[in-house]
Amino acid sequence: MKKTYLIKxxxxxxxxxxxxxxxxxxxxxxxxxxGLSTGNFLPLAVNNSWKxxxxxxxxxxxxxxxxxxxxxxxxxxxxxxxxxxxxxxxVTIKQFFGKKGATYLxxxxxxxxxxxxxxxxxxxxxxxxxRDDYEINKKWTGTLTPKFTFTGNGQSGTLxxxxxxxxxxxxxxxxxxxxxxxxxxxxxxxxxxxxxNNQISTASEEYWFAENIGIIKxxxxxxxxxxxTIIESFNLF
Numbered sequence: 001m002k003k004t005y006l007i008k009x010x011x012x013x014x015x016x017x018x019x020x021x022x023x024x025x026x027x028x029x030x031x032x033x034x035g036l037s038t039g040n041f042l043p044l045a046v047n048n049s050w051k052x053x054x055x056x057x058x059x060x061x062x063x064x065x066x067x068x069x070x071x072x073x074x075x076x077x078x079x080x081x082x083x084x085x086x087x088x089x090x091v092t093i094k095q096f097f098g099k100k101g102a103t104y105l106x107x108x109x110x111x112x113x114x115x116x117x118x119x120x121x122x123x124x125x126x127x128x129x130x131r132d133d134y135e136i137n138k139k140w141t142g143t144l145t146p147k148f149t150f151t152g153n154g155q156s157g158t159l160x161x162x163x164x165x166x167x168x169x170x171x172x173x174x175x176x177x178x179x180x181x182x183x184x185x186x187x188x189x190x191x192x193x194x195x196x197n198n199q200i201s202t203a204s205e206e207y208w209f210a211e212n213i214g215i216i217k218x219x220x221x222x223x224x225x226x227x228x229t230i231i232e233s234f235n236l237f
Contacts, residue, residue, distance in 0.1 A: 033101075034100040034101030034102060034103040035101045035102030035103060035131055035132075035133040035134075036101060036102055036133055037099075037101055037102040037132055037133065038102065038132050038133050039132055039184065039211045039212075040211060040212055041104065041130060041132050041186060041209035041210070041211050041212075041214070042097060042099065042104050042130070042209060042214045042215065043212060043213070043214055043236050044065065044075075044077045044097055044098075044099060045065065045077075045236070045237045046065055046066065046067060046068055046077070046237070047064070047065060047066075047235075047237050048064070048065045048214075048234075048235065048236050048237055049062055049063065049064040049065070049234065049235045050062065050063045050064075050214055050215065050231055050233075050234045051231070051232045051233045051234065052229040052230060052231055052232060053229065053230055053232050054227060054228070054229050055227075055228035055229065055230060056228075060232060061081050062081055063079055063080070063081035064079060064080055064081065065077045065078065065079045065097070066078050066079065066080055069096065071096075071098075071107070071124075074098060074100060075098070076096035076097065076098040076105075076107055077096055077097045077098070078094055078095065078096050079095055079096065079097060080095075093108050093109065093111045094108070094109035094111075095107070095108055095109075096108075096109070096126075098126070101133075102131050102132045102133035102134075103128050103130070103131055104128065104129050104130040104131075104132070104209075105126045105127065105128055105129070106126060106127045106128075106129050107124065107125070107126035107127075108124060108125055108126070109124050110122065110123055110124045116153075117152045117153045118150050118151070118152040118153055118155065119150065119151055119152050120148070120149070120150045121147075121148070121149050121150070122146055122147075122148050122161075123146040123147045123148070124146070125144055125146040125163070127144075127163075127165055127190065127192070128140055128142070128165070128167060128190075129167065129188065129190055129205070129207060130167070130169075130186065130188050130207065130209055131167070131169065132186060132209075134169045135169065135172075136169055136170060136171065136172060137168065137169070137170065138168070138169060139166060139167065139168045140166070140167045140168075141164075141165065141166045141167075142164075142165055143162060143163070143164050143165075144162065144163040144164075144165070145161065145162050145163075146161060146163070147161070148161040148196070159196060159197045160195070160196070160197050160198070161194075161195070161196050161197070162194070162195045163192055163193070163194050163195075164192065164193045164195075165190060165191065165192045165193075166190070166191050166192075167188055167189065167190040167191075168188065168189055168190075169186055169187070169188050170187055170188070170189060171185070171186070171187035172184075172185070172186050172187075173185065175208065177208075177216060177217065177230065177231075178230065182210040182213070182216060183211075184210065184211040185208055185209065185210050185211070185216070186208075186209045187206065187207070187208050187209075188206065188207045188209065189204060189205070189206045189207075190204065190205050190206075190207075191203070191204045192204075201222070201223060202222065202223075203220075203221065203222035203223075204220075204221050204222070205218060205219070205220050205221075206218060206219040212236075213231075213234060213236075214231075214234065214236075215231070216230070216231040217229065217230050217231065
């Protein structure tokens, strides 16, 4: 089996979630401090939608919340949109937003792929993308180890997989974008380093969260992409 293809799938699956816009799906760690929220910087309700344009391109896409689902007693909101990366495999990765206290989460459901008779599976994971209670320059960090397994054609195994992330708020205040004034915005930056079987990939994402609106701008940078998206319109319920 060509492990490089499975590793590519694993790496880009993480990046797909990261740019659509971790801990494993094991919410037994009751010692996590999610903080006390200072506002609503990502309104979460079924049918909420945000339309974005891609800077310097004619492309646009809409992110829409289509359902609310319980994971380990917490509510997550499944969303769809055309803003995710094409990972080059015939696989659909369900994606969710969540909020616990002051912590906003981007979550991927368990994903599977059939590669020439080999079934590869990546466990569910989630990445914190904002702490609305943190002051400027305060950071959040973590290390994730979602399990990546493969089986089939007489072969099976587990590939070493680790994700390190570091997030930081670097601006709070008013901004003007396309002539529209947003009075309360938090800018964040999240960096991730993925080690899949000793193959390293890095990526970063900057988000502009406007209170009571959601993500109004993002900048995505990795080996695969360099893209800026800006909100065009939104519809909240």
